Amino acid sequence: MKPNRKEEIILKAAQLFKEKGYNAVSMRDLAQDLGIKAASLYNHIHSKQEILEGIIMQVARDFTLHIHEVSPKPISAIQKLEEIIQMHIDLTIQKTDFLACMNNDWMHLEEENRANYIDMRADYETKFREILQEGIAAKELKESDPEIMLFSILSTLRTFYLWYAKNKNINPNVLKKDLTQTLLQGIIV
Numbered sequence: 307m308k309p310n311r312k313e314e315i316i317l318k319a320a321q322l323f324k325e326k327g328y329n330a331v332s333m334r335d336l337a338q339d340l341g342i343k344a345a346s347l348y349n350h351i352h353s354k355q356e357i358l359e360g361i362i363m364q365v366a367r368d369f370t371l372h373i374h375e376v377s378p379k380p381i382s383a384i385q386k387l388e389e390i391i392q393m394h395i396d397l398t399i400q401k402t403d404f405l406a407c408m409n410n411d412w413m414h415l416e417e418e419n420r421a422n423y424i425d426m427r428a429d430y431e432t433k434f435r436e437i438l439q440e441g442i443a444a445k446e447l448k449e450s451d452p453e454i455m456l457f458s459i460l461s462t463l464r465t466f467y468l469w470y471a472k473n474k475n476i477n478p479n480v481l482k483k484d485l486t487q488t489l490l491q492g493i494i495v
Contacts (some may be wrong), residue, residue, distance in 0.1 A: 312350040315340065319357045320403035328358060357390040359419050362408045366426045368397060373433045383441030384494060387459075390434065391486045394463040398470055399478055405467040431456065438493075447493050454495050462489060 309317060318340055322331045337344040351357055376389045398405050409434055412423050438455050442446035447455070466485075 315347060315350055316357055317403070319354075320361050320401075320407050323358070323361070323411055324403045324406035328354075328407070328414045346424070351471055355416055358407070358411060358414060359416070361404050362415060363419065364411050365397065365404045365408045366402060366423055367428075369393075370426045370430050373430055375438060376432050383437050383444060383446050384490065386437050387441070387490060388486050390437070391408055391459070391463065391489055392482045395478070395482045395485060398463075398466050399481075402467050402471055431460070434460070438456065441493075445495060448495055450493065458492070459489050476489060 315336065319331070319336055321480070322336060322339060326335075333347055334344045336354075337347050369429055373390060373391050376386050376393075379386060413420065435452050435456055438447065438452040442449060442452065459483075462485075
């Protein structure tokens, strides 16, 4: 399905924010890339800040909702981690530019939205940590520091968009299987 004009503007903005950084992109730059007049943008979007908020908060909500769906499932901690990692991969493949924007430009959100984003990120990390602790307690995962596990896995997933941008020719199913296995191999008993 073809995106509507607002979605098209957001997609192009995410691409430009990824390439140049949020501060380096003006509404005029965005309009020029879309082949429209800057004034026309304001028929669909109120501000560059609104675009940034839409991009970052959408992805943050996707991650947060997903981990809250997975966390209470009556499955092993390993299965939960597999689902979470694979969701990261899927979302990165679908919205590479959005992930880049979230990771690189979240600090440019206005204060209230930045606080909401930080809260969602902290909530996500808490849930992830709980799953790791659950796996350690159940002897599914190695007796290791959950903070180091969390750091190792999330650091890879949060920068995955950089690697993926250069390796898009890899089959997504192979990527999901192999990256998940690689990330979990070091922590599974």
